[in-house]
Amino acid sequence: MSTRNPSIGLELARLESHLANTFSPDVRAYQRFAGIIGDRPSQYAKSPSLWNAAFTALGLNAMFLPLDVDQPKLPDVVRVLRASERLLGFSVTVPYKVSILPLLDEVEEKASRIGAVNTVARMADGRLVGYNTDGSGFLASLTAPVVDRPLCDGSIAGMDVLLIGAGGAARAVAFFLADQIAPGRLFLANRTDAAGQDVARAVNAAYGNAIAVGEEQIGELAGRVGLIVNGSTKGQAGLRRLADERVVMLEPYSALAPATPAPVPAGLDPASDEARRRWFEASRPDIEQNNRRSLEIAAHAPAATAAYDLVYAPTETVFLRHLRYSGHRTANGKGMNIAQAVDAFCDRVCAEYLRDSGFEATAVRRRVTEEMSRVW
Missing domain, CATH: 3.40.50.720 (NAD(P)-binding Rossmann-like Domain)
Structure with missing residues (x-):
């Protein structure tokens, strides 16, 4: 086995040793992965079902995992993720959108100005680059029909x-x-x-x-x-x-x-x-x-x-x-969650993966939006 590109099972085992949750055995059948870091996303996050539906609809051999991280373990989890060549990137939820900033290699200008990150993409050279799609996702769902009539x-x-x-x-x-x-x-x-x-x-x-x-x-x-x-x-x-x-x-x-x-x-x-x-x-x-x-x-x-x-x-x-x-009139975070997830999936975390797989940008964005809306 190559030490430079270990099996997905070994990489996930290293990651799992720093988490508060465990993975089901079937996740080791996939070649690429992404995830969501938070205190307990396995209990409430919609992202795994949204992203996995999109991966399946597009025929991509990848999966999205909830990563339950206790505060002292955050640096270790980021270190393991940075070292993984199979990682596409990850989402960040409460309470780590601010505290993860110093652990990243680069943060886009707007996210840096905001002072918070909710999306991280792993570059080919191993750098972890942080983005923020929360604000744009919120506005999109507030004033435009993402999934329902806008508020x-x-x-x-x-x-x-x-x-x-x-x-x-x-x-x-x-x-x-x-x-x-x-x-x-x-x-x-x-x-x-x-x-x-x-x-x-x-x-x-x-x-x-x-x-x-x-x-x-x-x-x-x-x-x-x-x-x-x-x-x-x-x-x-x-x-x-x-x-x-x-x-x-x-x-x-x-x-x-x-x-x-x-x-x-x-x-x-x-x-x-x-x-x-x-x-x-x-x-x-x-x-x-x-x-x-x-x-x-x-x-x-x-x-x-x-x-x-x-x-x-x-x-x-x-x-x-x-x-x-x-x-x-009221609205919950469904539209924002879908809008920011589509942005993160298509334009940040999976952008290079989608191009290499031969997908056209407009068509794949429409398909991802449809699938994420369907399973939400």
Whole structure:
């Protein structure tokens, strides 16, 4: 066996040794692979089903894998991926869209300005190059019919927007929104003021129309803006492992109000029924307070205000449900997820692979969009 180009099984075994999840044996039948790095993408990410449907439809001998990575293991995972000649590239999801930057060899200009990466392509020489397709995917799904009727018909220039969250995806959306809504204002609300202010400073250096606000101002601003966007992880399904190793759940919470969930009790399997029961008992007062405030805000938001949630698992978060109940137009992250995945697949991660396989760019983009929309 060549040490320079080992079998796919050996490469995946090296990778698997640094992950919190394992692969099924059948993945070793493929010649090329891509994946998604995050804390627990195997629990909620749509990307594996989308990308694998596209690979199958195009007859490509490749597969896409969820890569569950604990924070201390991130450098090791990136090192193993860089060394793999069979790797096409990978997506990046929470919480690593920012922290992965120093581990890459190069970052495109716009992604560097945003300060977050959601797509990484492996070059022929082994370099890992980072891109950001979140912002363009968000705008495409907001104003054009990617899979459903767009939430906003026509131009959003001059619209005031409230964006909740300051993580990697929210940063990308902030830059693209600020550009498109000018001279409208972009209000940035985040759980920690420092992170929100950091994003606002970066956006203002480019566009000058961002204002950082505290979570306590969400209720007031919801009554003044034309669009509310959740870019935080509040409402997302699955377990969330925090930087201090505590595990929490955020699915019962709305992005419209503060959330202070109790940690899953130490010593229990976080995925067990007992852990969930005890976590819920401890967190219930906070969940009830969050939901009450959210319903109040939704009830008093102007009828014309629309709501968009970058979260897509579950398909309707508490945030969206409360706005829908109160008569507002809503959309989840499905369209954005598909639009950014098509961009990453066709123009970044698989661009060279597709050219070498003889595909014409326009036709393959249409086919990939159709397949990803079909299986979502």
